[in-house]
Amino acid sequence: MNTALREVWELDGGQRPDPIRLRTGFLLAARDDEELVPAPMSQLLNPRGIALRFYLLAVFEAQCRLAPGAEWSGTRLLDRALGWSDFIAIDAAYSSTSSGYLRGTKQGRTLESSRLRQVQGALRTLEGLDDQALVEVPRKENGAHRDYGAFVLMHETGRGGLPTAKRYRVPARAEAAVDIPRDFFLHGWASVLYPSEIATWLTLRFLAGRFPSVHDQSGVYLYGQDREQWFGLRRDTYEDGCAMLLALGLIRHAERRAPSAEGTPTLVNANAMPVTIDFSQPADPGRYEAHRYQLTDEGLREDALAQSLTLLKKLSSSD
Known part of the structure; x- marks a missing residue:
């Protein structure tokens, strides 16, 4: 799976993007008249689904082929060599006797057919x-x-309400976007992390990119209304996600330092709806102070599966 993604990234004549850029409208709610419209990402947090993972992989694949500003076009098949199914990892039983993963499931399906079914299910969810x-x-x-193989990728905020759909275009360099290091895809993290963990990690990346000095000096955090209204992350989802990202070495606790020179930053979405987050003060002195985090992108260079198995062994031995 990692091999397939690396082949796509190293394609002759391709773009070899680093970072991969994701428009902020994918994870940040939008203003519609007097209401907030939840971001698409917040609707893709089903722990057993791969829709969020698949959309990010499709964005990765598009940016490997297409230059900034280019509109989506795709001819990749679902279940051939380097097809979409090759990009998807699914759970499989491990046999200690054969020292390998079993090729069939309890239902008698092969791993290849299971991957294909998951891709088709992800496309139905995204549609x-x-x-x-x-x-x-x-x-x-x-x-x-449905002709699944002919699917068309849409913009990060969705197709829109007009008869003519808003197709995906590779972000121009000047567009507001979350930067995702290539290692997130090439070392398997997109396939290992649960949707809620991916969403938490992307949210922290957004905050780090929007407030770089705050991130570097004292870390970023999300609390209460800002977290739920703008990113659609419940407290338990966010805190569990942060705990796992910490254990895997993708973020770290930040030390509290002097207030940043940036002062009190303001989140601004595409429709100029501000949200104030004062990083120089405790999130809510009457309750508790939220943990502050810093990204540790060097952790992305580790093999995601190996890191996950190591963590699983540690957790099992501590029970």
């Missing part, structure tokens, strides 16, 4: 977000079945 649909899957000529 089912109404105006925020992140893909469109055309119907075959008979109209009864």
